Amino acid sequence: MLSGDRTESRADAHGALQNQLAETIEKRTAGEDDRGTAIANLTFFRREKQAGPTPCLIEPSIVFVAQGAKQLLIGEQAYTYDTERFLIASLDLPGSSQVLEGSPEKPCLGLALRLDLRVISELVAHVRLPAPRERVCDSSAALGTITPALMVPFARLLALLDQPDEIEVLAPLIEREIHFRLLKSDVAGRLLQIASVGSQGHRIARAIDWMKVNYARQLSIEELANYVQMSASSLHHHFRQLTAMSPLQYQKWMRLNEARRLMLNENQDAAAAAFNVGYESPSQFSREYSRLFGAPPKRDIGTLRERAGSAGGRVTANA
Known part of the structure; x- marks a missing residue:
């Protein structure tokens, strides 16, 4: 076979896999923006119109677009992902x-698969991939190239949705293969830096895990730095490099998003939600909430509920 023929054949195979993923997602997201699946770590999204930036939290995950294009903004960095490039986040990132x-007529369709950094660490040890050189990384998000080697296990993972009795056994195996393929891809260095015990990225990941549990407490940078065995200045520097926020800004972001969830899903009023996430002043909470979400709490929650009602389900923010 001539080289031109081989290239055309690969392109055809790539397009066929993309179409297969898009058809599955379109079928399962009709009338919804975001849809969970029977595979716990896998969610689908569907967007039927262009939209401006919406605040969201990106979990450690890989995000594939099977049709259309999206963009994630983290600080001053913009990541555009489409049918040729995927997005990967190695930390919980506000954006x-x-x-x-x-x-x-042609909605933006895609999926997000939550990553398990413990699996990545196990794979690194098992296949003896070289640890990354210690260096400062400008972000914990990155774009990678979509390849057939990565798309094939995703196609098999989605096919399991038609075989629900096989999900419990086979889904973890396929997800593990996807993690392995990522370690062989052009984003391997980003994952290695976070998963390697003792690296600055790994320490920041531990700091974020601690903050997710203790977000309602008054944050002591010294205490957090001691917990992850860093100096306060090093913690602040590397935290901002990886998340585009200081630890205090990150805590505020977590508090406001948790308060939003409490009001939306648990019907708490603004004062109760503010108190439960660590605010002492309802007026300060309202000001900071409006600054982040573009509207005061009561109006923002009303808008979200209207959207949920028109979409026939709960509205969530997805990358």
């Missing part, structure tokens, strides 16, 4: 997501 290409 803003926007739809660049999507319409009712």
Whole structure:
């Protein structure tokens, strides 16, 4: 076979896999923005119009677009991902997501698979991949190239949704293969830096895990730095490098998003939600909430409930 023929054959195979993923997601997201699946770590998204930046939290995950295009904004960095490039986040990242290409006739369709950094660490040890050189990384998000080697296990993972009795046994195996493929891809260095015990990235990941449990407490940078065995100045520097926020800004972001969840899903009023996430002043909470979400708590929650009602389900923020 001539080289031109081989290239065309690979392109055809790539397109066929993309279409297969898009058809599965479109079928399972009709009338919804975001849809969980019977595979616990896998979610689908559908956007039928272009939209400006919307605040969101990106979990450690890989995000694939099977049709259309999206963009994630983290600080001053913009990551555009589409049918050729995927997005990967190795930490819980606050950001803003926007739809660049999507319409009712041809919606933006995609999936997000939550990553397990413990699996990555195990794989690194098992296959003896070289540890990354210690260096400062400018972000914990990155773009990678979509390849057939990565798309094939995703196609098999989605096919399990039609075989629910096989999910419990086979899904973890396929997810593990996807983690392995990522370690062989062009984003391997980013994952290695976070998963390698003792690296600065790994310490920041531990700091974020601690903050997720203790977000309602008054934050002591010295205490957090001691917990992850860093100096306060090093913690602050590397934290901002990886998340585009200081630890205090990150805590505020977590508090406001948890308060939003409490009001939306547990019907708490603004004062109760503010108190439960660590605010002492309802007026300060309202000011900071409006600054982040663009509207005061009562109006923002009302808008979200209207959207949920028109979409026939709960509205969530997804990369």
